[in-house]
Amino acid sequence: MYDAVIIGGGISGLMASLWLATKGRRVAVVSKGDPMCCLSTGCIDVLGHTDSPLKDMKKLPSSHPYRMIGQDAVEESLIFFKEIMETVGLNYTGDPSRNTEILTPIGTTKTTCFVPTTMQVSFDLEEEYIHVISFKGLKDFYPSYIISRKKNASFSIFDMDVYNTMGLAHAFEEKAFLGRFIRMIRDLEVPNAKIAIPAVLGLRSPGRITEEIRMETERDIFEIPTLPPSIPGLRLFRGLKKAFFEKGGHIYWGKEIASIEKSGNKIEAITLAGEGKPTRVHGKAFLLATGSFISGGLYATRESKAYETVFDLPVYMPDKRHKWFNDDFFKTGHPIERAGIQATESLRPKDSEYENLFVSGSILAFSEIMKYQCGHGLGISTGVTAAKHMDGYLK
Amino acid sequence: MMFEHCIRCNICTENCPVFRVNKKFPGPKQAGPDAQRFRLDGEESVDSWVELCLQCKRCEVACPYGVNVSEIILKAQIKYRQEHKKPITSIIFANTYYMGLINSQLAPAVNRISQLGLGKTIARAIGISTKLPLPQYRVLTLSKSRSKVGKGERKVAFFYGCYLNFNRPDLGRTIRDLLARMGIEVVLPKQVCCGLPALGNGDIETARRFATKNATILSEYIDKGYSVVYACTSCGLALTRDYPGILDVPNGKKVAENTYNVHEYILKLIEEGNVKPNFGKVNMKIAYHIPCHLKAIGIGYPAASLFSMIPGLTYHVLDDNCCGLAGSYGFKTKNEETSNELGRIASASILSLEPDALVTDCGACKMQLGHLTGLKTLDPAEVINASFNGHYKPTEVSTRQAVPESKT
Numbered sequence: 001m002y003d004a005v006i007i008g009g010g011i012s013g014l015m016a017s018l019w020l021a022t023k024g025r026r027v028a029v030v031s032k033g034d035p036m037c038c039l040s041t042g043c044i045d046v047l048g049h050t051d052s053p054l055k056d057m058k059k060l061p062s063s064h065p066y067r068m069i070g071q072d073a074v075e076e077s078l079i080f081f082k083e084i085m086e087t088v089g090l091n092y093t094g095d096p097s098r099n100t101e102i103l104t105p106i107g108t109t110k111t112t113c114f115v116p117t118t119m120q121v122s123f124d125l126e127e128e129y130i131h132v133i134s135f136k137g138l139k140d141f142y143p144s145y146i147i148s149r150k151k152n153a154s155f156s157i158f159d160m161d162v163y164n165t166m167g168l169a170h171a172f173e174e175k176a177f178l179g180r181f182i183r184m185i186r187d188l189e190v191p192n193a194k195i196a197i198p199a200v201l202g203l204r205s206p207g208r209i210t211e212e213i214r215m216e217t218e219r220d221i222f223e224i225p226t227l228p229p230s231i232p233g234l235r236l237f238r239g240l241k242k243a244f245f246e247k248g249g250h251i252y253w254g255k256e257i258a259s260i261e262k263s264g265n266k267i268e269a270i271t272l273a274g275e276g277k278p279t280r281v282h283g284k285a286f287l288l289a290t291g292s293f294i295s296g297g298l299y300a301t302r303e304s305k306a307y308e309t310v311f312d313l314p315v316y317m318p319d320k321r322h323k324w325f326n327d328d329f330f331k332t333g334h335p336i337e338r339a340g341i342q343a344t345e346s347l348r349p350k351d352s353e354y355e356n357l358f359v360s361g362s363i364l365a366f367s368e369i370m371k372y373q374c375g376h377g378l379g380i381s382t383g384v385t386a387a388k389h390m391d392g393y394l395k
Numbered sequence: 396m397m398f399e400h401c402i403r404c405n406i407c408t409e410n411c412p413v414f415r416v417n418k419k420f421p422g423p424k425q426a427g428p429d430a431q432r433f434r435l436d437g438e439e440s441v442d443s444w445v446e447l448c449l450q451c452k453r454c455e456v457a458c459p460y461g462v463n464v465s466e467i468i469l470k471a472q473i474k475y476r477q478e479h480k481k482p483i484t485s486i487i488f489a490n491t492y493y494m495g496l497i498n499s500q501l502a503p504a505v506n507r508i509s510q511l512g513l514g515k516t517i518a519r520a521i522g523i524s525t526k527l528p529l530p531q532y533r534v535l536t537l538s539k540s541r542s543k544v545g546k547g548e549r550k551v552a553f554f555y556g557c558y559l560n561f562n563r564p565d566l567g568r569t570i571r572d573l574l575a576r577m578g579i580e581v582v583l584p585k586q587v588c589c590g591l592p593a594l595g596n597g598d599i600e601t602a603r604r605f606a607t608k609n610a611t612i613l614s615e616y617i618d619k620g621y622s623v624v625y626a627c628t629s630c631g632l633a634l635t636r637d638y639p640g641i642l643d644v645p646n647g648k649k650v651a652e653n654t655y656n657v658h659e660y661i662l663k664l665i666e667e668g669n670v671k672p673n674f675g676k677v678n679m680k681i682a683y684h685i686p687c688h689l690k691a692i693g694i695g696y697p698a699a700s701l702f703s704m705i706p707g708l709t710y711h712v713l714d715d716n717c718c719g720l721a722g723s724y725g726f727k728t729k730n731e732e733t734s735n736e737l738g739r740i741a742s743a744s745i746l747s748l749e750p751d752a753l754v755t756d757c758g759a760c761k762m763q764l765g766h767l768t769g770l771k772t773l774d775p776a777e778v779i780n781a782s783f784n785g786h787y788k789p790t791e792v793s794t795r796q797a798v799p800e801s802k803t
Binding site: 001028032033036039163164167170173229245246250252253254256272273274275276277279281282295 | 700715
């Protein structure tokens with residue numbers, strides 16, 4: 001019997017689990033496949049549409065989950081996240097009161113808040129000279145995109161006989177490969193340039209590898225996130241998972257949830273469709289952190305109906321199907337982004353029959369993650385806050 | 396077809412061990428759902444690289460959309476094997492059961508020969524890798540051991556599989572006796588190979604023949620009120636997934652629904668209050684390497700739940716790496732490099748924890764990672780057995796190396 005069962009192994013679910021496990025609770029995570037954060041840049045967007053996330057949080061509509069949990073809760077959760085990541089050797093830099101910018105693989109900049117130290121660029125992106133390194137045969141990373149958008153930039157292609165990000169990340173963990181790479185950087189004839197490398201500098205120990213290159217070459221080195229397979233996204237997910245295992249947490253990798261057992265107005269257990277027979281996971285409090293449409297937490301039909309896929313909770317839908325999207329696809333703020341589960345102040349689903357069910361992450365209604373660029377920040381802060389309410393419920 | 400559910404997100408690629416180290420393999424997305432669009436009925440298989448997939452199932456576990464990636468690849472592998480000449484290694488490894496039958500009879504001689512230079516030369520000549528010591532066979536197999544032990548209301552039929560039977564019957568007997576001490580009646584039913592090695596070597600007919608035989612026997616036990624338990628996680632995956640699935644044998648579904656991992660079964664009895672264990676202290680720090688196929692069964696990691704009940708035991712769960720041996724995959728010279736690379740990745744993770752012992756359920760993982768890390772290698776059941784009801788004697792922990800006195 002677990003104190004808490006977390007449904008969804010994404011950033012929100014895992015952060016909730018970590019908070020509860022830190023408080024000594026017995027926690028199980030159930031997850032259908034790996035989460036979307038594996039595909040992300042690994043950066044933590046808190047409120048990317050503005051320069052000052054914390055200050056501008058109060059300008060959000062009052063229905064937004066950030067407004068519901070409050071600025072202090074967001075800040076505390078982000079600090080907790082940073083501390084957790086440090087325990088697994090993934091250091092982040094950044095300040096929730098002020099956003100920062102990183103370079104993207106197409107030479108544009110991306111506004112974000114917490115940045116892995118390996119991606120840290122402490123200079124004027126506009127003015128300073130950078131030299132981009134890529135690897136022969138590496139698909140999905142073309143330095144010419146960056147060169148075409150940025151003055152004061154040049155590039156080199158290294159032939160290292162490895163052709164994908166996964167392979168490169170693995171190879172960088174090897175001493176001989178790293179040594180060869182360092183020698184090639186030393187031989188570059190680009191004085192004073194800062195060196196940009198696609199984010200492949202190791203999967204297990206990126207901090208150590210980046211530091212070693214910086215020391216050995218005496219240059220400023222930073223990573224640029226790539227398209228999936230995204231190494232920084234995978235580092236983030238594996239880091240969270242490792243921290244959770246270290247705190248004695250249990251994870252069930254499964255398929256769909258096969259059934260729900262309830263007694264009165266409480267959920268008693270869920271069963272997972274495994275091979276052969278279902279597996280029963282029994283708990284006192286449950287968290288729904290299954291994500292939005294892309295992660296499978298929500299499902300929409302052609303008839304403008306939307307379902308929550310585990311408990312069939314009532315879903316808020318903005319309008320009929322033909323009004324879900326703006327005419328211009330690339331303009332953010334599509335009405336469908338407001339769809340989701342409406343929550344009470346204690347992050348329980350509104351109009352739900354269950355007293356021991358909580359909800360967090362991108363499945364929450366009115367999040368508008370694309371519009372406000374608040375994906376991971378929202379996942380972390382609502383996850384940790386829901387965990388606090390669950391802990392209170394369990395007392 | 397399920398491949399149409401693929402949105403090309405590449406989460407499977409991020410989880411593929413082979414893609415990381417072998418540039419000839421295009422990764423599960425391309426080898427699975429992408430290439431499936433071009434594999435028309437009646438067309439000849441041309442992509443020899445499908446055989447580079449070692450069927451760890453990590454792609455399928457990772458897929459958030461429920462695409463049966465590894466099964467798509469498995470079917471392509473079977474088709475490729477059927478249309479091309481079978482190398483001798485495929486024939487040998489599809490029939491490891493018969494190898495075991497013969498080799499265990501002649502164990503002392505076979506064990507000697509496999510360690511000699513000449514034996515190794517012969518092995519290499521036919522495509523068998525000798526980087527790893529070949530498994531040693533035992534004369535007193537499990538099939539020759541006491542087939543009924545313990546008394547109680549709860550009854551289990553122990554499907555021990557080839558590795559425990561031919562190579563580690565001592566461990567098989569430890570598991571049998573551990574269950575018996577918990578008040579369970581344990582029988583060792585007559586059985587043949589689970590069929591997974593044959594399936595992995597593209598021989599679905601042999602796999603089905605083995606599976607049909609096992610399902611018939613196990614089904615009779617189930618009718619008599621027995622549950623089936625397994626300790627080898629690859630046998631477990633075959634029983635629960637392949638018998639009712641790709642092999643589709645009579646009674647396959649019934650077997651799958653009544654089959655438990657041995658630790659899942661123990662945990663269930665503890666949670667139902669039918670076993671009240673008094674776990675004794677085991678002062679050890681262990682790295683628990685999760686076999687790919689345990690992850691794929693989808694029951695969580697029940698042995699880890701049991702470890703958390705053992706006082707003094709520090710355990711670290713590692714579930715990101717494949718050991719690379721994957722049954723017979725790494726024993727083929729053509730896969731030697733891939734297998735070795737993967738083994739080194741997994742070993743580095745384990746060694747970074749500086750554990751007293753490596754613990755893992757799977758025989759292949761034990762052979763590969765025990766060899767590469769040089770650590771004392773235990774089965775989860777040995778750790779639990781050492782602790783159960785305080786029956787802790789240092790010699791019980793391992794048959795090969797006893798736990799140092801200072802650790803007890």
